[in-house]
Amino acid sequence: MHALKKAAVAVATAVLLPLAAAGPALAAPPSAPSPQPSPQPKPPARMSTVGGARLGLPGTQVDLAGGAPVLPKELSGRSWIVADAESGDVLAAHNAHWRLAPASTLKMLFADTLLPKLPKTQRHLVSTGELGRLGEGSSLVGIKEKQYYTVHDLWLGVFLRSGNDAVHALAEMNGGIEKTVREMNARADELQAVDTEVVSPDGYDAPGQVSSAYDLTLIARSGMQNADFREYCSTVRTQFPGEEKPGKKRPTFEIQNTNRLLTGANGVAPYKGIAGVKNGTTTHAGSTFTGVAERGGRVLLVTVMNPSSKEPHAVYKEAARLLDWGFAAAGKVRPVGELVPPKSAKTGTAPSTAPTRPGENRPNVTGDAAEAAVAGSAKAGSGGAGTALGIVGGLMAVLGAAAFLINRRWPLRKGQ
Numbered sequence: 073m074h075a076l077k078k079a080a081v082a083v084a085t086a087v088l089l090p091l092a093a094a095g096p097a098l099a100a101p102p103s104a105p106s107p108q109p110s111p112q113p114k115p116p117a118r119m120s121t122v123g124g125a126r127l128g129l130p131g132t133q134v135d136l137a138g139g140a141p142v143l144p145k146e147l148s149g150r151s152w153i154v155a156d157a158e159s160g161d162v163l164a165a166h167n168a169h170w171r172l173a174p175a176s177t178l179k180m181l182f183a184d185t186l187l188p189k190l191p192k193t194q195r196h197l198v199s200t201g202e203l204g205r206l207g208e209g210s211s212l213v214g215i216k217e218k219q220y221y222t223v224h225d226l227w228l229g230v231f232l233r234s235g236n237d238a239v240h241a242l243a244e245m246n247g248g249i250e251k252t253v254r255e256m257n258a259r260a261d262e263l264q265a266v267d268t269e270v271v272s273p274d275g276y277d278a279p280g281q282v283s284s285a286y287d288l289t290l291i292a293r294s295g296m297q298n299a300d301f302r303e304y305c306s307t308v309r310t311q312f313p314g315e316e317k318p319g320k321k322r323p324t325f326e327i328q329n330t331n332r333l334l335t336g337a338n339g340v341a342p343y344k345g346i347a348g349v350k351n352g353t354t355t356h357a358g359s360t361f362t363g364v365a366e367r368g369g370r371v372l373l374v375t376v377m378n379p380s381s382k383e384p385h386a387v388y389k390e391a392a393r394l395l396d397w398g399f400a401a402a403g404k405v406r407p408v409g410e411l412v413p414p415k416s417a418k419t420g421t422a423p424s425t426a427p428t429r430p431g432e433n434r435p436n437v438t439g440d441a442a443e444a445a446v447a448g449s450a451k452a453g454s455g456g457a458g459t460a461l462g463i464v465g466g467l468m469a470v471l472g473a474a475a476f477l478i479n480r481r482w483p484l485r486k487g488q
Contacts, residue, residue, distance in 0.1 A: 112380065119267075124410060127165055127286060133168070136405055144390075144397055146389075149377055151375075152377065152390070155372065157373045162407055164408065165286070169267055170377075171267045171282040174281070174283035175353055175357035178352070179350055186243075186252070192222065197218070203240055213228075215238060232309070233328075233330060260287070285375040302348065331361075332385060334346050334348070347365065359386070370399065372402075374394045
């Protein structure tokens with residue numbers, strides 16, 4: 073059923089199209105055509121209506137009640153959504169079901185699928201050639217062949233450094249890339265994330281690989297039900313195992329989360345109350361981000377995909393503006409849709425792990441922007457082997473929100 077839904081919807085690929093630079097008009101030769109600005113792609117006229125009919129409409133959907141603040145003007149995301157994480161109410165959305173390249177935000181689905189399957193203390197020896205299928209320019213945490221890592225180490229590498237190498241090692245532990253892709257697609261189907269099609273489990277650009285702001289928010293909400301998921305996505309920095317050499321104590325080096333709203337970096341301030349979830353950047357997808365934040369006991373989820381603004385780090389700044397608006401507007405807007413429950417919540421049956429369609433061999437992929445290259449520094453350290461050491465919060469505002477969200481119970485809407 074999942075595959076049939078996807079076949080009925082044309083895949084809208086996200087393409088970065090630069091706007092013509094503004095400047096003084098220059099006379100062109102008579103034979104030369106006048107320069108025209110590059111057109112921006114438009115959302116499909118018809119999209120999925122999972123979560124409500126208005127979410128399938130192109131453009132911005134919001135229903136302001138008395139005293140509600142207007143939406144921020146500085147929003148250029150091709151697609152975005154703001155939702156209450158607990159009630160599931162969608163407070164506002166823009167092209168919520170537009171199927172776009174997700175970049176490393178797809179790692180949220182990878183984690184939601186595999187985290188329950190692999191014990192944190194299980195050790196894995198990275199074999200020769202295991203990392204041979206990494207795409208050129210992939211973001212890496214720096215794992216080495218012929219070295220042991222725990223599952224805990226590898227998840228920290230996935231969440232903090234967006235390490236495609238850590239994804240491939242965990243996928244190998246799960247039985248390989250193709251099996252993992254099948255299971256991720258089955259998990260998306262279970263969550264009713266019908267816009268999502270997985271081809272590469274690390275989010276690396278691949279033909280036909282798509283998701284949507286709505287689906288990424290559904291996936292994040294599901295992941296946040298898992299305490300380990302909450303812990304990993306809210307970790308600011310930690311020590312990661314280095315390369316072990318005979319007769320020497322295994323060194324470690326520091327890794328820092330690439331989520332700038334969590335850590336604060338390069339002109340982006342940490343967002344008050346932020347506690348995850350995942351950022352991503354590739355050539356094809358542009359910048360994508362899903363975040364969760366808490367204020368006054370209310371928890372909001374926001375997803376922004378591919379902003380066209382030239383503002384530095386626009387994806388974070390637009391996400392922060394939407395969160396600010398959401399906290400101010402909560403209780404003053406009528407929902408325009410909802411985050412639907414998993415299929416098993418409706419039927420009362422356990423979720424199926426069987427794939428809903430045949431697996432696909434991973435096709436050739438194109439350039440990854442290696443989002444993690446600009447965040448944090450990897451430096452040699454000492455102490456510890458086999459497990460990542462010394463998780464440090466670092467920021468009081470982050471720690472407060474992270475502790476609140478990690479330790480709280482995450483109730484769902486009645487019947488979910």
